[in-house]
Amino acid sequence: MKIAVCVKRVPDSEARIKIDASGKAIDEGGVKFVLNPYEEFAVEEALKLKEAAGSGEVVVISAGSDASQETIRTALAMGADRGVLLKTDHIPLDPLPVAKALAAELAEGGYDLIFFGKLAIDDYSHGIGPMVAELLSLPCVSAIAALQIANGKGKAEREIEGGVEVVEFPLPAVLTTDKGLNEPRYPALRGIMLAKKKPLDVKDVALETGGLDVLSLSYPPERKAGRIVGEGAAAVPALVDALKNEAKVL
Amino acid sequence: MPNVLAILEQRSGDIKRVSHEVLTAARVLADGMGGEVHGLVVGGPGVATDGLGAFGADKVLVASDASLANYQADRYAGIAADQVRKGSYAAALVSATALGKDLAPRVAARLACPFVSDVTDVKYDGAIIVTRPVYAGKANITLKISATPCVISVRSNAVTPKANAKAGSVESVAVSGGEPRARTVEIKHPERAAIDVAEASIVVSGGRGLKGPENFKLIEDLASALNAAVGASRAVVDAGWRPHAEQVGQTGKTVSPNLYFAIGISGAIQHLAGMRTAKTIVAINKDPDAPIFKVADYGIVGDLFEVLPKLTEEIRKAREG
Numbered sequence A: 001m002k003i004a005v006c007v008k009r010v011p012d013s014e015a016r017i018k019i020d021a022s023g024k025a026i027d028e029g030g031v032k033f034v035l036n037p038y039e040e041f042a043v044e045e046a047l048k049l050k051e052a053a054g055s056g057e058v059v060v061i062s063a064g065s066d067a068s069q070e071t072i073r074t075a076l077a078m079g080a081d082r083g084v085l086l087k088t089d090h091i092p093l094d095p096l097p098v099a100k101a102l103a104a105e106l107a108e109g110g111y112d113l114i115f116f117g118k119l120a121i122d123d124y125s126h127g128i129g130p131m132v133a134e135l136l137s138l139p140c141v142s143a144i145a146a147l148q149i150a151n152g153k154g155k156a157e158r159e160i161e162g163g164v165e166v167v168e169f170p171l172p173a174v175l176t177t178d179k180g181l182n183e184p185r186y187p188a189l190r191g192i193m194l195a196k197k198k199p200l201d202v203k204d205v206a207l208e209t210g211g212l213d214v215l216s217l218s219y220p221p222e223r224k225a226g227r228i229v230g231e232g233a234a235a236v237p238a239l240v241d242a243l244k245n246e247a248k249v250l
Numbered sequence B: 001m002p003n004v005l006a007i008l009e010q011r012s013g014d015i016k017r018v019s020h021e022v023l024t025a026a027r028v029l030a031d032g033m034g035g036e037v038h039g040l041v042v043g044g045p046g047v048a049t050d051g052l053g054a055f056g057a058d059k060v061l062v063a064s065d066a067s068l069a070n071y072q073a074d075r076y077a078g079i080a081a082d083q084v085r086k087g088s089y090a091a092a093l094v095s096a097t098a099l100g101k102d103l104a105p106r107v108a109a110r111l112a113c114p115f116v117s118d119v120t121d122v123k124y125d126g127a128i129i130v131t132r133p134v135y136a137g138k139a140n141i142t143l144k145i146s147a148t149p150c151v152i153s154v155r156s157n158a159v160t161p162k163a164n165a166k167a168g169s170v171e172s173v174a175v176s177g178g179e180p181r182a183r184t185v186e187i188k189h190p191e192r193a194a195i196d197v198a199e200a201s202i203v204v205s206g207g208r209g210l211k212g213p214e215n216f217k218l219i220e221d222l223a224s225a226l227n228a229a230v231g232a233s234r235a236v237v238d239a240g241w242r243p244h245a246e247q248v249g250q251t252g253k254t255v256s257p258n259l260y261f262a263i264g265i266s267g268a269i270q271h272l273a274g275m276r277t278a279k280t281i282v283a284i285n286k287d288p289d290a291p292i293f294k295v296a297d298y299g300i301v302g303d304l305f306e307v308l309p310k311l312t313e314e315i316r317k318a319r320e321g
C-alpha cells in the first residue's frame, strides 16, 4: 500500500493573530506554527492502513517555505517513511495553483491512496483535496469520519446535515479526513529521533499567482460589550425579558 | 452577458432554505454587473422549484434524473461545470453546507478557475469582492477576484434572504451521463431526526459543566422548548457524552445562528472559532471569569443545574404567551 499525505504548516490554534504593516498579511513573528490538526487524522489513518497491509510506504508532502520541513518531520515522527517539500516562498490564497503543484507531484507517485485534511485552520478553505482529485481524475470523498479499505475498493462515511453519507469508490482515490476518523498517535521520543534521519527531498517549485488579490486583512468587529443580567435562577426572568424585548430573538 | 449561476441545494426533493441565501448573494453580484441570476437545481424527478423567482431567480434550470436524487459528487460537479461553461457565467455560487463544501472546489478545478470558500459578504465594485473569516475567525480577509469564471461558497446564515420578485421561469437542462468515480450508496439517518447545529437558527450547547452525559437531558429540554438544535463542546464529544455531529468549534462545526446558548462551556478560543458570529450569545457559567462572558451578549453567573430548569420553564411560558 503506497500512501501519500499532504500536510500544511499553520499557526497554532491558540496563536494570537497580529496584522502586519502592509495590512494584508499576518505578522508571523512570535507565532508558533504546527502541523494542521486535521492532518493528524490523515497521517494516523495512513499509518494504520500501512500497518494493516503489512507493507508499503507513507509519503508526506507539503508545499511551503523551508520552515515546512519541521511540519513534515512531525508527521515523520508519527511514523511516516519519507517527506517531500515543494519549496516555494509564497502560497497564494487561490487554492488552484497549490492544488496544481501537489497534483503534479502526486501524479508521478503511483499512490493507492492520497490523504488530505478536511481543511487548513488558517484559510478554512476545504478546497485543496477535492481539487487535486479533480485534476488527477480520481475518485474522492471529503471530510470522512469512517473508512474501510479491502480488495482495491473503499467505503467511507461523511457527516452531512442530519445524517451520514456512505460512499463507495475504487482505488486509487483521494480522501480528506474529519475529526472522529481515529485517535491520532503522539510522536514518541524514539519516533522523533528516527524522524531526523528519514529522507526529506526538497524540490523547488514556482506556483502560479492565481486569481485572487488581497485587498485587506482586518480584525473582526468587536462584539459590543455584553452584560451579566444576574446571578442564579433568580436572573432567569430578566434574561428571558432581554431576549424577548431587547434582542428580539424569542 | 455577466450572469451569475446560483447552485441550489435540494435534499429529498425539497429545496433547502440556504438556497434563498445563495440566490440573494447571487442577486447582489448580478445587479452590480447588470446581468441575470439563474438557479441550478440538480436532483431526482419532481423537485419543487416554485417560489425561487420570489428570491431573485430570473430563470431556474433543472437537471433531473432518478440517479441524481442523492448527491453524487462527480455527476453534480460535471453538470454544474458544464452549465457554467455553456452559459458563460461570471460566477457560480453555492451554499457552504456539507454538499457545497464538497462540490464547490470540484467545480472550480474542472473550470480551472479561482475558488473562494465560506464567504460572509459579496459585492460588485468593478470586480467581484468577497469577505471571509480566516485564522478561525480571528481576522477577516477581503479579496478581489480578478479572473472569470469563479466559484464562491457562501457561509450559511451569513446572508439574510431578501424577497426580490423575478420571473423564475423553469427550464430543464440536459443531464450528462457517465459513471461517477465514487458513488453515494446510502444516506443513514439517525433514529431520532435532530435539527442540525449547522442549520439551526437557535443552538443550545452544553459543555463539561454538565458533569455527565445523563444531564444533557437539561440541554435537550431547553432546546426542545426553543425548537433549537443541541450543540456541544469538544471536551464532551471527546469524553463520548455527545456525538461528533454536535461539536461546535474549530474541529467541529461553524455556526452563525440568531441565538446561541453556551452552558457550562468555558469559552476556549477553539470553541469561539465556531460560534463567535452568532447574532446573540447567552452564557450560563458558575465562574464569573470564564472567557465565554467576554463574547456573550447576556450572561447569568450561576449553577446551571439551578438555572436551566427555570429557564426552560420561563421560555415555554414566553413562547406560549
Ligand SMILES: Cc1cc2nc3c(=O)[nH]c(=O)nc-3n(C[C@H](O)[C@H](O)[C@H](O)COP(=O)(O)OP(=O)(O)OC[C@H]3O[C@@H](n4cnc5c(N)ncnc54)[C@H](O)[C@@H]3O)c2cc1C
Residues within 6 Å of the ligand: A013, A037, B206, B207, B208, B209, B210, B232, B233, B234, B235, B236, B247, B248, B249, B250, B251, B252, B253, B263, B264, B265, B266, B267, B268, B269, B270, B271, B274, B284, B285, B286, B287, B290, B302, B303, B304, B305
Ligand atoms: C487543535 C484544537 C482544536 C479544538 N477544537 C475544539 C472545538 O472544535 N470545539 C471545542 O469546543 N473545543 C475545541 N478544542 C478544545 C478547547 O480548547 C477546550 O478544551 C474545550 O472547548 C473545553 O470544553 P468545555 O468548555 O466544555 O470544558 P471546560 O473548559 O472544562 O469548561 C467547563 C465550564 O463549565 C463551567 N461549570 C462547571 N460546573 C458548572 C455548573 N454547575 N454550572 C455552571 N457552569 C459550570 C466551568 O466554570 C467551566 O467554565 C480544541 C483544542 C485544540 C487544541
Ligand SMILES: Nc1ncnc2c1ncn2[C@@H]1O[C@H](COP(=O)(O)O)[C@@H](O)[C@H]1O
Residues within 6 Å of the ligand: A006, A007, A008, A036, A038, A039, A061, A062, A063, A064, A091, A095, A098, A102, A115, A116, A117, A118, A119, A120, A121, A123, A124, A125, A126, A127, A128, A129
Ligand atoms: N501548502 C500545502 N501543502 C500541502 N498540503 C496542503 C497545503 N495546503 C493545504 N493542503 C492540504 O489540503 C487540505 C485542505 O486545505 P485548504 O483547502 O487550504 O483548507 C489541508 O488539510 C492539507 O491536507
